[in-house]
Amino acid sequence: MEELRNNIDKQKLVVLGAGESGVGAAILAQRKGYDVFVSDYGAIPLAFKARLNEYKIPYEEDGHNELVILGSQIVIKSPGIPQTAPIVKKVKEAEIDILSEIEFASQYTDAQLICITGSNGKSTTATLTWFILRQAGLNVGLAGNIGKSFAEQVAHEKHDYYVLEISSFMLDDIKQMKIDIAVLLNITPDHLDRYDYKMENYAKSKFKIIQNQDQGGVFIFNQDDEEIMKRLDSYTTPAQKYPFTQQGELVEGAYVDMDHNIVIKVLNQDTFDMSINELALQGKHNVYNNMASGIVAKVLELRNESIRESMGEYQNIAHRLEHVSQIGGVNFINDSKATNVNSVWYALESMPGDVVLIMGGVDKGNDYHILKDLVRTKVRAIVCIGEDNQRIHEAFSDDTEIMVNTANMQDAVSMAYHLAKKGDTVLLSPACASFDLFKNYEDRGDQFKSAVRDL
Template sequence: METNRIVILGAGESGVGAAMLAKKHGFDVFVSDFGAIADRYKSALEELNISFEEKQHTDNLILNATEVIKSPGIPATAPIIKALVKNKIPVISEIEFAKRYTKAKTICITGSNGKSTTTMLTYHILKNAGVNVGLGGNIGQSFAAQVSTTEFDWYVLEISSFMLDDMFDFKADIAVLLNITADHLDRYDYKLENYAASKMRIIQNQTENDVFIYCADDDETNKALKETKVNAKQYPFSIRKKIETGAYLENQTIHINTQPKQQLTMSITELALQGKHNIYNSMASGIVAKVLELRNETIRESMGNFKNIEHRLEFVAKISDVIYINDSKATNVNSTWYALESVGTDVVLIMGGVDKGNDYDMLKDLVRSKVRAIVCMGKDNKRIHEAFEDDVEIIVNTFSANEAVQVAYHLAKKGNTVLLSPACASFDLFKNYEDRGNQFKAAVKEL
């Protein structure tokens, strides 16, 4: 019998990881990327003797696949995906593929906002408690690459809706859904319910032995839950109401109950992550830790000493009594809302970039009450001007991180915060949100 042929579309972190794992298990592997492949990934493929192509998709090298693993970034509307579907060739995600080859249990974290922070915090707590744990998914090293080289007992995986769309038999042992807000609607026919249905796939295939952790304060989650059968044991969390089994906030103290008489309490002032949204993130991570029966002291200690990820509400500098914060990872409106909500001073807001069909209405109240000026950074800022011309006196256009920082520096008064929180993707002026954040930080350091 001939070897099964696995074709991988996209040669980034996840694609190359999938190629490593497929090669290890004796498949005939071919990697195809419509763009250019980064040098480090090219040399990784060459080292493993895996054939690949870049800057094109050659139909006859792809449509002979037994199965295709695609990068989460490739939409279902791409011509090559349409051709695969027409030829009835299964298309799956790297996560789906990797799970077949590991006995490790998975903690899968999704949501429109806070998933990177919650994934990192959960991993930090587990690692400090001595759990043999890996970190992967949308963050860090690819899940498949780790499955091919390491043996972990648990993985904490950050899972995007795009990944979930290509996951079918995969099951999360512990699923966490933080929130559902309008994001990436361009991939979901501009319908929030389609995007919500995608997020709910995080609990597919779960049994009563599994765990589902979700935010009881999130309207869209509650709406979607009415339409969904949940088999897993549920642990909701809330900052608005008391919850018997799960987590809640009362008098500035978080209470986490997963078993009778095993409560964990912690004052929110002790949390490393401040701001309302981070109380939710900390509750979600805390429930995971309690479900795994980790010791309260260990959980408290880790939740108190965690350092947040780069480009997410990252303190850059304080210059002439003005604080500069890099929140370049805020690529949607909701993230920017969270950022504004967590800053305690008046703000000069740097925003803009590639607009994904954004609805800026949810920002209006915060902009009116907190934002002194908006500095737009992007090729086309028309929508931002239209959205906020009645809410803020000054809106300025700039076309580089350097220019944006210079303008913000002159607009900011003592005691203000200059906040880069774009609410948009970065591809018009930058390689990615990391590049945007790094250029912003470099510009601030030159002031």
């Protein structure tokens, strides 16, 4: 990799996929002297075309020119493109180097890399960690699976730290990238279609976050997660390990004590403590998120007062348990980013009262069994949105009295408001992908917020 960095000489570099990461990688590659070409099998959104045109980067859409692609020396593959895609197979057969955007960008920055992964909570934890570091005065960027691409930030900005939200798809493509502080929040079934429907394959991808760490690295992990603990001994790292738990005290790491305080103990640092009732983000799952972020902050030797202040002031990201409004005593929460069953479990668990749940969309082979107890005890009604909600009806017909189908977000919100009582929460937490009725989960969440405002 170092040889690539120092011996570019106008090497031909092709970027597959013209989304946020692909366009960012193309911009960085151009700045570093590569002869860049972007190829997308589908249509390129107008906003990304405009950025490519601005930098005069040539591109194609609606198909791949194999002659051009296979004539390159390096290919950067967007994380959404599976290894089994025909063009990726041909690139491998041609023995052309394939890099991910984050690995490529990591070659061109000396910043400390704080990478956060997990099936649930990684967006919140990454953003919270970035917020704590920024509030403490550190020069820190936020990238990865969130916000502006890592590569484009490296091209234009110079941060001392980067907090990267890392998906399993991104981890699949890591080869030599070394992560300074690795955070593994949890491993629950998600995207199993990409991993031959084998949990072991998915877990292996998650553990790649520690594969290149050395003794100077830090590995932070959830000791209460069954899948992590089952495999911890199989994926070793020389890095310093800091677990976090809500099930007892630890000598080092983070835990919740008998008085409901988060306690964080990190080597050679004074102990941090804070009441969980003072956290801006409430709910059991958010205690885990705060513990993980807090360990990162303590490892970086931030002051306790600064960490405590940030944890008490932080406001959640859009589309993840985002409070939209209160109308007629009914709260409206946008959790459109909850595209799997476990995310919905976390959302329901954190709700203080009865819930009217809006859910549905493109089912990814969901197992709804883990939601049944929470639906039975907390959900007043389920409002289905999507083209096919048969499996949701089959899963919960015995657990809640009211289940209705709606054809669009406007109708779903109107029906949910009609069914809710004062003090209830209308929660959009779909458990499904969005691309039957919406462009993406952001579009779904935005339509939810717009419909609430129209009530």
